[in-house]
Amino acid sequence: MRIPCPFCGERDAAEFLTIGSAPPPRPAADAPMAAWHDYVHLRDNPAGLHAELWQHIHGCRQWLRVMRDTRTHVVAGAEACRR
Amino acid sequence: MTRLATGGLIDRMQPRRFTFDGRGYQGYAGDTLASALLANGLRLVGRSFKYHRPRGIWGLGSEEPNALVELRAGGRQEPNTRATTAELFEGLVAHSQNRWPSLRFDVMAVNGLFGPLLSAGFYYKTFMWPSSFWEKVYEPLIRRAAGLGRAATAPDPDRYERMHAHCDVLVVGAGPAGLAAALAAARSGARVILAEEDFALGGRLLADRQEINGAPALDWVAWVLAELQNLPEVTLLPRTTVFGAFDHGTYGAVQRVADHLPEPPPDMPRQRGWTIVAKRVVLAAGAVERPIAFPGNDRPGVMSAAAVRGYIHRYGALPGRHAVVFTAGDDGLRTATALRDAGAEVTVVDPRPEAPAMPGMRVVAGARVVGTRGRLGLSAVQLDSGERIAADVLAVAGGWNPTLHLSAHQGGRPVWDAAQAAFLPGTPPPGMVVAGAAAGRFTLAACLADGAAAGLQAARDAGHDGRPLDLPQAEDEPAGLRALYHVPGRKAFVDFQHDVTVDDIALAAREGFRSVEHAKRYTTLGMATDQGRTANVVGLAILAEATGRGIAETGTTMFRPPYTPVTIGALAGAQTGRDFRPVRRTPLHAWSARHGASFVDSGAWQRAEWYARPGETGWRDSVDREVLQVRRAAGFCDVSTLGKIEVVGPDAAALLDFVYANTMSTLKPGRIRYGIMLREDGFVLDDGTCARLAKDRFFVTTTTANAARVMQHLEYAHQVLRPELDVAILSVTEAWAQIALAGPQARDVLAQVTQADVSNAALPHMACLDAAFVGGLRGRLYRISFSGELAYEIGVPPEAAEALADRLLAAGAVPYGTEALGVLRIEKGHAGGGELNGQTTAGDLGLGRMLSTTKDFIGRALAQRPALVDPARPVLVGLRGAGLRTGAHLLAPGAAAVTENDLGHVTAACWSPNLQQTIGLALLAEGRDRIGTRIRVFDALRGHDGEAEVAAPVFIDPEGTRTRG
């Protein structure tokens, strides 16, 4: 698989680490326990376009938000989490 | 001998001697093992998988289902090698497979008499019997009876390589379509890789006798290759099979660099595994002739018609002098002509009533072959008219199957084309176009035109423009075909390698295995090493007929990589044994080795575990001495493997407050704080120290094991969770050699190696400073302690490490290794790898009070979950007692050793030379309440059952006065 890193260009997936589904926004410090539970444990698992987090560990070390189709592996785009 | 006097692409001036089953033969340079065997008149080359039926050579290339041999000997012995692809070299040694005691007399051939027992689904049916019967009787019997070659038992002596390449256009296959595509693309200036599995380029042009531009087609091949070889952006890869199409234009290929040599020269790998990233791909892999299933169609001497004329034209080898050609179409007639021209007597059997007359041979129109005769090879052919024709070769032409596999590796389903009686490529992977025979355009003129157009378009799509090729002149051969897949009767083989017959497929259909995927698994059709390249379409046609459906409706099974078998060596490359991954050595590695260290693997690192001295009889002698030396005088330890991270910037303190459970922003410059990090789920991630070097600059240390994870964690916390923070994070692990100096005399030793003021006032506990060292070195001093003694860590540039170690040794400190380090930390009750196991909370480790209640930090919320603050959770305690071993389980005295009674486990244990007893650390339920009581220590794995006394986890200096002294 090839991941289009916005900093380094298109690179082999072996240069990256992924944690899978991109988590939702982190809850506020005073959010109820249920919100934290959802944040840490619940993830989307769609058959189709999926937002994922990948880190270019053997490159620029930037965390990327990658839109990838889980059925075809087509990557629709990748953007840096911190711009 | 059946070698023709002239003709072929072999070099008769270069004889090659070889042996088959111990007997010597001779072939020529340019031969394959198969062509050399045929040229020596050998037809019987193997026994079949299940029934041990005699088998000969069927095909011409990598599709060969039958002629599998063991090649070479010793560590290079290679089972299941297709004789049709093995290049002949001087001294080649080959053996037939799956026969006992000999190829001509195989006692296991009686399996054939029990054929019904081994029919479709017999594995599954046999499994229905009592399992003990299977294990004791059937499996050993089947393992002895069925099977292919034997793997080598000695290690592989050869070297393998991995190669990565990028190109504009990858052309797969160097037949007429592939050569035209490569030339059209290359002339545009595109970077082209042309991969061909054969050792010679030309594809079918090598095996057929055709003309291009009015001259022999091979002249055109030579002319194209000459031009391609002179273009700097073109890479020609003969002997290279592209075996898989993977995501996003990534292709796997294996290049047989030295398979054609007796053994690889020292500078050459045996094979090279390629990963090729291609912007565009032209798949021009050609097509493979399929058999017709009729009774006795597996007898040696029954061959693919296209292969027969290939052996004549390319190798000057005549497979038989009395030939029958059984052809369902015009293509087989070309074989008949080739046989006739080579001097054979030829009869054509053609099911078409309108079959054309052929000069110089007899044509039996509207007829079929219904049987064969001959014990170990063909002697006669039986026709449906009742006529029997004496023959030593039967050439069978059942039509062509496009080699479309790579087009389907990404899920594109092949499409049945009834007019051509062939599956054609469906939707190929993005960036791929299929050209020539692989796309169902079978004539030479069509292949050349198709390839040229595909190559140019591929180059344009990859950003290079060029002019269309002037198309060479070639003919459109007649390609009339009547779809004929099988002739009724028993023992009509579909999958030669797995001994699957027409009857097996019909039986599967009757038993309800109507889905092609089910029928495949039930009969094992197409599951042998050739993946059914000759068998599948015939099998599908028979299944379609048996289930009353069309072939299109029946569909194909999935195509998956690899296209042909790939050796593990080519995938692994050089990454074997010690080279499996890089070894990390500290700057003091060589110094430690010179001072008697032995080393232990710690992840990728090698760390000194102890420093043996003359007279010490075992590792315990060394470790006990080192521990006592630290507690009584001073020792130093290489801790360069600890993760070291600099966190810099105006918001550095804010980020660290967010990732540490305790507060770092209140730390003053020049001071150090112990810290723990949690995961967001509330469990402990790692611990370490954090030194504030300046207001906006921190130096964070991690455990050796978690260095990479903590770095990723900090980057995640910054980039994903707190992107607004202005901070930079840099791993500096390898920028510093780090040495821990510990013991009551540590300050005296330190004073001898540095010019800095190291008094308690200038450098108190948990302080740090920049320091100059004797000899002009610069570095840093951190007053921190892991052992519980007065201790420092000294950081110097890596190139200064040995000089520093020499000075510490001269000043009276001794080196100690990781074993002594472990004993010291257990004696002091510091958490280590056994306790930081990803399942412990700060509270479990006695660090619950470090969790800040005044700020947000990662893990704060979920660390409050009821189960994580349950007072009954196992917590860190100490143990004293003989026989303690890490991993032993803890039970109440007298309680049965069952899971429900489990109270925890021993996380670390050692002999304490200071306490003169075995001590340990453990995670024990209600552990603090059990201090002073006895506990049962049960270790079923190593057969220990004893007792220990529960103690506070700090065995040495619980008040911490030594550290502060």
Ligand SMILES: [Zn+2]
């Ligand atoms: Zn990058």
